[in-house]
Amino acid sequence: MTLLVVGSTAFDTIETPHGTATDCLGGSSTYFSLAARLFTQVRLVSVVGTDFPPQHRRMLEERGIDLGGVETKTGRTFRWHGRYSTDMNARETLDVQLNTFGDFRPVVPPEFRATQFVFLANGAPATQRSVLEQLDAPRFCVADTMDLWIERDRDGLLELLRRIDGLIVNDAEVKQLTGRLNLIQAGRACLQLGPKLVIVKKGEHGCFVFSNFFHYALPAYPTEQVLDPTGAGDSFAGGFMGYLATCDTITLWNMKRAVAYGTVTASLTVEGFGVDRIANADRAAVERRYHELQQFVAGA
Amino acid sequence: MTLLVVGSTAFDTIETPHGTATDCLGGSSTYFSLAARLFTQVRLVSVVGTDFPPQHRRMLEERGIDLGGVETKTGRTFRWHGRYSTDMNARETLDVQLNTFGDFRPVVPPEFRATQFVFLANGAPATQRSVLEQLDAPRFCVADTMDLWIERDRDGLLELLRRIDGLIVNDAEVKQLTGRLNLIQAGRACLQLGPKLVIVKKGEHGCFVFSNFFHYALPAYPTEQVLDPTGAGDSFAGGFMGYLATCDTITLWNMKRAVAYGTVTASLTVEGFGVDRIANADRAAVERRYHELQQFVAGA
Numbered sequence: 001m002t003l004l005v006v007g008s009t010a011f012d013t014i015e016t017p018h019g020t021a022t023d024c025l026g027g028s029s030t031y032f033s034l035a036a037r038l039f040t041q042v043r044l045v046s047v048v049g050t051d052f053p054p055q056h057r058r059m060l061e062e063r064g065i066d067l068g069g070v071e072t073k074t075g076r077t078f079r080w081h082g083r084y085s086t087d088m089n090a091r092e093t094l095d096v097q098l099n100t101f102g103d104f105r106p107v108v109p110p111e112f113r114a115t116q117f118v119f120l121a122n123g124a125p126a127t128q129r130s131v132l133e134q135l136d137a138p139r140f141c142v143a144d145t146m147d148l149w150i151e152r153d154r155d156g157l158l159e160l161l162r163r164i165d166g167l168i169v170n171d172a173e174v175k176q177l178t179g180r181l182n183l184i185q186a187g188r189a190c191l192q193l194g195p196k197l198v199i200v201k202k203g204e205h206g207c208f209v210f211s212n213f214f215h216y217a218l219p220a221y222p223t224e225q226v227l228d229p230t231g232a233g234d235s236f237a238g239g240f241m242g243y244l245a246t247c248d249t250i251t252l253w254n255m256k257r258a259v260a261y262g263t264v265t266a267s268l269t270v271e272g273f274g275v276d277r278i279a280n281a282d283r284a285a286v287e288r289r290y291h292e293l294q295q296f297v298a299g300a
Numbered sequence: 301m302t303l304l305v306v307g308s309t310a311f312d313t314i315e316t317p318h319g320t321a322t323d324c325l326g327g328s329s330t331y332f333s334l335a336a337r338l339f340t341q342v343r344l345v346s347v348v349g350t351d352f353p354p355q356h357r358r359m360l361e362e363r364g365i366d367l368g369g370v371e372t373k374t375g376r377t378f379r380w381h382g383r384y385s386t387d388m389n390a391r392e393t394l395d396v397q398l399n400t401f402g403d404f405r406p407v408v409p410p411e412f413r414a415t416q417f418v419f420l421a422n423g424a425p426a427t428q429r430s431v432l433e434q435l436d437a438p439r440f441c442v443a444d445t446m447d448l449w450i451e452r453d454r455d456g457l458l459e460l461l462r463r464i465d466g467l468i469v470n471d472a473e474v475k476q477l478t479g480r481l482n483l484i485q486a487g488r489a490c491l492q493l494g495p496k497l498v499i500v501k502k503g504e505h506g507c508f509v510f511s512n513f514f515h516y517a518l519p520a521y522p523t524e525q526v527l528d529p530t531g532a533g534d535s536f537a538g539g540f541m542g543y544l545a546t547c548d549t550i551t552l553w554n555m556k557r558a559v560a561y562g563t564v565t566a567s568l569t570v571e572g573f574g575v576d577r578i579a580n581a582d583r584a585a586v587e588r589r590y591h592e593l594q595q596f597v598a599g600a
Binding site: 086087088181182183184185188202204205206208214215216217218219222223224225226252253254255256257260294295296297298299300 | 386387388481482483484485488502504505506508514515516517518519522523524525526552553554555556557560594595596597598599600
């Protein structure tokens with residue numbers, strides 16, 4: 001099954017205690033695609049400026065990512081500049097230049113419209129909904145969001161939540177969205193807003209999965225080499241959706257496996273600056289970590 | 301197998317967003333004992349003041365806890381007063397009166413000296429070591445510690461670490477102790493200091509277990525009813541040591557099960573104020589939660 005992702009492409013300047021990377025390839029849809037392509041064929045809808053170099057395009061295409069939905073607009077590509085704290089559990093945004101991403105109106109090419117698995121990366125809820133309206137009848141549609149939209153466009157977000165199958169958010173966001181301070185209560189309350197599946201990311205502490213039929217917790221892969229946390233969340237989503245798109249049925253067991261694959265792709269991403277590590281990973285590396293993760297969490 | 305615990309008995313005044321409890325029974329050895337007695341017979345070494353009422357003594361004895369090592373000294377029992385933040389992930393100490401606990405010199409009664417499983421609750425490293433010197437040849441000895449001792453008596457603590465089998469600490473403490481910011485690195489570095497087993501508690505995020513032969517992660521039991529987090533760590537240690545003391549051999553599998561039992565007893569404690577919930581729990585409630593926890597974390 002192919003997989004459609006709609007989101008940003010960016011140049012990131014990243015400062016961590018381990019060093020600085022300037023104008024490296026980033027953006028939610030980029031991290032997502034590079035993780036998901038390890039499992040299935042990915043169709044990308046995004047926007048870049050005229051400064052987006054052919055070698056980036058080639059790198060993505062060589063990895064089987066279909067750039068048929070990537071629009072090139074006059075101007076510069078979206079730029080982000082951030083700095084991580086010493087323990088890398090907090091970050092500060094030093095500069096954002098939306099540039100061509102500022103008025104992103106995603107257009108899903110006709111040949112992409114029948115895609116069955118869809119990921120709406122973080123963006124304005126209205127933009128995310130506009131993508132849904134261009135699709136035929138997706139089988140499984142998952143969205144990401146952020147504090148900004150919960151704060152500024154709660155109604156638009158609630159409307160989106162009634163129309164998607166799954167939501168991937170972090171712990172602070174699901175508390176903010178539901179007004180519950182207890183994370184288990186927050187996850188359950190979020191299910192009442194529409195999605196059949198709510199995945200709550202907790203960074204180095206792993207994730208919780210909520211559905212009406214089961215709750216599930218998975219610790220993060222125990223990496224000792226976090227170089228740059230940028231893109232971890234989108235890489236998680238990419239591994240999760242990428243694996244799920246290869247499954248015949250969306251069962252409890254397949255979802256649990258997909259969460260573990262997402263955990264693995266996120267762990268690869270954070271071990272390099274920008275997309276370096278995930279772009280150069282192969283399925284064998286993913287499988288090795290998948291089994292290590294299973295051992296790490298195997299009960300008695 | 302019986303189990304010896306050496307630590308504080310206290311009267312706690314606890315303020316949480318859910319209410320206030322004044323002068324309720326607390327202390328590390330109390331929480332530990334009330335969790336551990338659900339599995340095995342517990343021998344308690346502690347100190348109280350002449351204000352310690354007979355009904356508390358009776359309550360502990362009715363639960364099979366041997367108070368043969370509890371000294372009553374002229375003066376008042378240790379008192380602690382604390383307040384939790386709105387989300388209960390932080391707390392502030394408003395008042396501490398060490399009283400009779402101030403110069404606690406634990407004396408292990410002769411009939412306790414051959415105990416095979418020993419837990420040294422948080423205390424001055426020299427005090428903890430003085431207990432070891434009174435014991436015949438314990439089979440498995442585990443200690444807790446805190447930031448205060450890491451800061452003020454690092455050498456004394458390092459000496460203790462070379463003489464015990466296991467250490468139970470929280471995430472901030474193991475980072476402080478080892479100087480590593482990555483928790484996996486910190487756990488591994490801590491093993492180099494002596495203990496064969498290091499358990500890192502992460503509160504609502506569960507725990508990590510480090511040994512030279514395996515690493516293991518277990519999420520917390522998904523409770524929605526946290527009323528009062530006081531004593532969660534000691535209740536975890538009590539469930540862990542209590543279960544382990546019932547096992548013929550200290551194997552990887554038994555340790556993993558023991559960690560799950562500790563997770564369960566901690567989850568019971570936090571659902572009541574003070575010791576209310578754990579003191580009134582029975583083994584059936586523990587087993588029910590143990591199986592719920594196994595389901596919550598069961599992989600695919």
